[in-house]
Amino acid sequence: MLKTEIVNKINFPEIALQEDLERIAKDIIIPDIIAGIDNGMAITGGALPENELSTIKRKGHDRQLIDTGELRSSFFYRTVGKNKVIITIQSGRKKIGGHLQGGIKTLRGIKQYKFFGISLDAHDGAMQYIRNKIKELTRGGRCK
Numbered sequence: 001m002l003k004t005e006i007v008n009k010i011n012f013p014e015i016a017l018q019e020d021l022e023r024i025a026k027d028i029i030i031p032d033i034i035a036g037i038d039n040g041m042a043i044t045g046g047a048l049p050e051n052e053l054s055t056i057k058r059k060g061h062d063r064q065l066i067d068t069g070e071l072r073s074s075f076f077y078r079t080v081g082k083n084k085v086i087i088t089i090q091s092g093r094k095k096i097g098g099h100l101q102g103g104i105k106t107l108r109g110i111k112q113y114k115f116f117g118i119s120l121d122a123h124d125g126a127m128q129y130i131r132n133k134i135k136e137l138t139r140g141g142r143c144k
Contacts, residue, residue, distance in 0.1 A: 025077035032122035
């Protein structure tokens with residue numbers, strides 16, 4: 001009599017997902033949001049709407065979303081539970097950020113400043129980071 005035993009044992013690498021999510025938030029997504037503001041680019045890939053003439057006169061320049069610099073420097077991330085990171089805006093800028101993102105009624109219609117979120121570049125950067133991390137962890141039989 002022939003006795004056989006099938007063993008399904010797959011060794012997966014240990015991935016410190018929380019650390020990786022924090023690194024993606026800190027090093028990829030937040031810098032991408034700030035670069036978008038600095039360059040006047042929406043997360044959807046196009047330019048942010050131009051400021052109204054009255055806004056340009058009040059601010060003394062035509063750079064969208066830049067007045068005092070507070071919004072630009074207000075992004076941060078926090079850990080929420082296991083394997084979850086939330087990127088948000090400091091409370092002092094949250095209301096105006098939501099207002100700008102949702103849309104402002106102007107003489108020419110509603111202007112939406114799509115600056116908060118994940119651009120295609122940030123998405124691709126995060127995915128590449130994770131692909132590289134998986135390759136690193138599975139290279140050379142370091143799986144546990």
